[in-house]
Amino acid sequence: MSEVEAAHGITTGAVARRLGVSPTTVRSWEQRYGIGPAVRRSGRHRRWMPQDIALLEEMCRLTATGVPPGEAARVVLGSGPSSAGDETPPSATEPWDAPRTDGRQPGSGNGLPLGDVRQECRGLARAAVRLDAPSMEALLDQVVREHGLVTAWEEVMVPTLHAVGRKWESSADRYVEVEHLLSWQVSTALRRATVTAPSAAKQPPVLLACMPSESHTLPLEALAAGLAERGLPLRMFGGAVPAEALDAAVRRSGPAVVVLWSQARSTASQALARHVAGTAFGTRGARTNPLVLLAGPGWAGPAPGGGLLRPGGLREALDVISGVYGEAARPGEG
Template sequence: MAQPPSLGQLSTAPVFNTKAVARETGVPPDTFRAWERRYGIPCPQRTPGGHRLYSERDIAIIRWLRDRTAEGVNISHAIMLLTSVTDQAPPHVEPDANRSIDRMVEDLVVALTTFDAQNAERLVSEAFAIYPFEQVLLEVIQPTMVEVGERWHRGEINVAAEHFATEFVRRKLASLLNVFENQPQRDTIVVGCAPQELHDLGVMFASLFLVRRGWHVVYLGAQVPLADLLETIRKVRPKLVCLSASTLETAMNLLEVARAVRQEFPHVHFGYGGRIFNVNPELCAAIPGVFLGQDARELVQTVSSIMANNGASIPPQRS
């Protein structure tokens, strides 16, 4: 997939009217006006009479979105890729007091726990249109799933509602992985869960953060058997293996895996993380490998250090 246009050198002066933009891009006015209404992209200025005027930057964006949709990419995914790579929200979209991040989380929890997929999809699209990509993952989607889990533990929702919410988010994260995995790729990293570990949303978050920065991620998902992991390492020859555990039982499984990887592949580096290590940091001393951090942002920093140092030993870092 082509990268988003380099926008820094393009003029933002409002010069082109709607007809000129349609002629330059081949995109019907109704289409890019719909993108503007829903996603805040493009961002025309207005004449005193209320007519839209577009810049060279706007035209470049419209052309790039046109090409992505022609390739079969969903427009919302193309917008996500554009805004995440530029790492800024659409210029004229400001978070409304009634649609703060906290309110988005509350509304998304309600939508997911009442099986309202259409409203949940709308809320997620709105979040990506307003806020930077990684902020949406860490401050909207992740807290939403924590709250859904808490409501299930308190008996406020049943397991069907919890499964519905989890599968909705899993599908969303998988679709985002599909968007980003076509970018230019660096070294290979294998990402998955420890044997018998079922909670894979955390490693999907981690995979997204890594893929977005250009690493080639081989995502293995939940409960990866040791024998299958070792066979995968033989085939894809990664520089780093990252596994997750959320319970004491699966952390013990992770210990066995870490020892096997180090014995079979001494030049492959092993990293780990997950909720159990966040709440019981003393467990890190037992695992031969590098603790990758308490969240996806810390993971990216740690992985970058490992790769930059060719995998030299990096001590666990905690705030």
């Protein structure tokens, strides 16, 4: 929390977003179990202070381990366990983290290995482990709206996706359902951002495609949302585009830029990329070739050259593409 928030408290809605739960859940815990704010402003307006939020965080952690809310509330309020089991689960003896003032906190709710991340990232992780799709949707939309696409992707979506993936790999295929739901919600948020962005100018588009046999589309979806945010035209062809279909798409759409995504070296093909870069289209005497960006870790290695560029990340890719369109691109997030 910032110094101002620590001194004056924050609203129920803000608390819910930070914890990755719905405001209804927070109010329910207050009404049913007495876990409420110590300070109220202007009559009934609740203002949650750091010590109040710490109790809610403990409730989130306990319930995420399977402890019933009523039992968790007794532990949080200091009454100890009442009956079932007569002991607090071992995972409930260590707090998730300690409040800090810089907006980032180590660790992650629910045991996900997040490290030092934004508060919104921790909230998203909690909601993901709970399989709380409405909270995930609301939080993702808010982050994109308030911080822009690049920050939302790099500092909230990607760290949470990586944390769930690491948990999945280290827990004998547990958390598969968490990873699937989180990926779906992230994809939905990215596509919503793409659809709701202002209409792009009528210019040659940016063509986005995964290499043949490559099915990882989320990074391309993030790029599509970033392009839409900057008002740039695009065509998304998605995962595993066959070479013949890619060639046809380039010739039919006449793109200014083609972005080819490869997650692994086994799916990267320099020969196909160079073929795309050498594809000419347009009227006779004014034929042109697209700029080709090689995106993703599959293209790692020496600089490609030959009219091929390899951006270092989402922001760099957006900046390179914006430069192709010049003044047609609106300023991004800086």
